Amino acid sequence: MFTIGDFARHGRVSARMLRHYDAVGLLRPERTDPFTGYRYYTAAQLARLNRLVALKDLGFTLQQVKQILDDDVSTEELRGMLALRRAELEEAMAAAAARLAQVEARLRSIESEGRMSGQDVVVKNIPAVRVAELSATAPGYSPEHIGPVIGPLYEELHRRLAAAGITPTGPGVARYEDAPEGGGAVRVRAGCQVAAGTRSGEGFEVLEVPAVERAATAVHRGSMDTVLATEQELARWAEAGGHRTVGYAREVYLECPPDREGWVTEIQQPLA
Secondary structure, three states: OHHHHHHHHOOOOOOHHHEEEEEEEEOOEEEEEOOOEEEEEHHHHHHHHHHHHHHHHHOOOOOHHHHHOOOOOOHHHHHHHHHHHHHHHHHOOHHHHHHHHHHHHHHHHOOOOOOOOOOEEEEEEEEOOOEEEEEEEOOOOOOHHHHHHHHHHHHHHHHHHHHHHOOOOOOOEEEEEEEEEOOOEEEEEEEHHHHHOOOOOOOOOEEEOOOEEEEEEEEOOOOOOHHHHHHHHHHHHHHHHOOOEOOEEEEEEOOOOOHHHHEEEEEEEEEE
């Protein structure tokens, strides 16, 4: 089982929202400790969470979402609803397009439920690497919060490295951690691997990213807008194998052509 914090990370929602969904009867924890009140969830509950978030993003009220979920709406019906909403969003403001991509990501996770996974998961040691890094805070861990932060960070990092005459020696490494200000905020760290003698320059920090003794890794192919299915597959694999995940997954950008659908990214989920 997962703690509420771990389940929130795997579902790309906040722990606060999970508590609210529990309070209104939309998503109850699998178990609540009678003495501490701690909530515990299972990987199987990601299916209901995916449907819940997708329907909410389609514009349904929480009361309507509960009725639809309780009626066990099929994947085909959900996709029909998405198609109608897509037609509306295409005529809306450009900002709405980001939300549409996240709805599609949730639906891809829903469609993969019950199928035999073709994802190869490899447990390995992740060595320490030296990176030049910029960081900023995102209001949450959901893709619509992370995307607008990490993209500009990398653009600015590459600009500053080029101005300093520094050429990256390896792929980009993105890391995430809880922000000091709390409230579900996430510190986003965008890094590029650099040579051993590289020092911090104007506007960027050079540091050693520590090794990870054991990490479950999988390769995600395509835009990072659809990384949710890969991350949740890692969560299911970890639970099935009796592993405990620790913190946020790292992202190593192995190939980043102009067409984002051609991206190849290794997702590295630390294990206890």
